[in-house]
Amino acid sequence: MTLLALVVDDEDSIRELIEVTLQMEGFRTLGAPDGPTALALAREHRPDVVTLDIMMPGMDGWEVAQQLGRDPGTRGVPIVVVSGKPVGELDSAPDRALASAVLTKPFDFATFVEVVAGVLTPQVPVQRRAVDDEPSRTRQ
Numbered sequence: 001m002t003l004l005a006l007v008v009d010d011e012d013s014i015r016e017l018i019e020v021t022l023q024m025e026g027f028r029t030l031g032a033p034d035g036p037t038a039l040a041l042a043r044e045h046r047p048d049v050v051t052l053d054i055m056m057p058g059m060d061g062w063e064v065a066q067q068l069g070r071d072p073g074t075r076g077v078p079i080v081v082v083s084g085k086p087v088g089e090l091d092s093a094p095d096r097a098l099a100s101a102v103l104t105k106p107f108d109f110a111t112f113v114e115v116v117a118g119v120l121t122p123q124v125p126v127q128r129r130a131v132d133d134e135p136s137r138t139r140q
Contacts, residue, residue, distance in 0.1 A: 003120070004028045006047035008038040008064065009082070010056040014105070018051055018082070021109050022116070035059030039067055042074045049116055052099075054083040054090070065098035078119035082107065 005027045009015040012033070019029040030045060032038035034056055042050065050068065054061035061081060068074040078100040083090055090102045100119040103112060 002026065002028050003048040004030065004045060005116070006030050006032060006038060006042055006045070006050045008032045008035070008050065008056075008061070009053040010034060011053070014053070014082075017109075018112070021112065022051075025113055035061070035064040035067075038064050039071075042068055042077070043071060046073060047077060049078050049080065049120060051080045051082050051116070054081060054085055062093065062095040062098065065095060069098055080116055080119055082112075 003026070005019075005022045007015050007018045007022070007029055008031075009018065010033050015031045015033065019031050022029050030041050030047065032041050035058060038050070038052070041047075052061045052064060061083065065079050065081075068077060068079065079098060081090065081099040081102045082105060083102070084105040087102065087104050090096065090104065096102070101115045103115055
């Protein structure tokens with residue numbers, strides 16, 4: 001089973017890095033540069049996980065998370081917030097409960113993969129493998 005990740009970030013380079021990282025771990029990815037695009041893609045494709053930037057123009061990440069949580073087609077999809085805001089500010093945000101996990105930028109990609117794997121349902125098999133002599137996660 002191939003998992004689908006929706007990667008939402010207004011910075012093209014960060015969005016692309018996250019997508020490539022997840023693709024290397026066996027995910028299919030969709031990228032969205034803003035909230036409205038993310039919501040449309042989520043409703044159409046029902047991703048298994050969403051990585052979501054908070055500071056975006058127009059509709060911020062918390063607004064996106066609220067709408068994903070209200071929509072019957074996307075309710076319950078785990079959200080990993082990836083933001084440049086300080087962790088204390090993120091943890092005290094009123095909508096913090098909407099996120100399954102929070103990471104601050106810059107982040108270590110191995111940790112990022114571990115966090116994404118950790119928010120997915122226990123039924124998803126996770127297997128360790130060696131890539132360039134470093135452990136990473138892969139999905140089958």
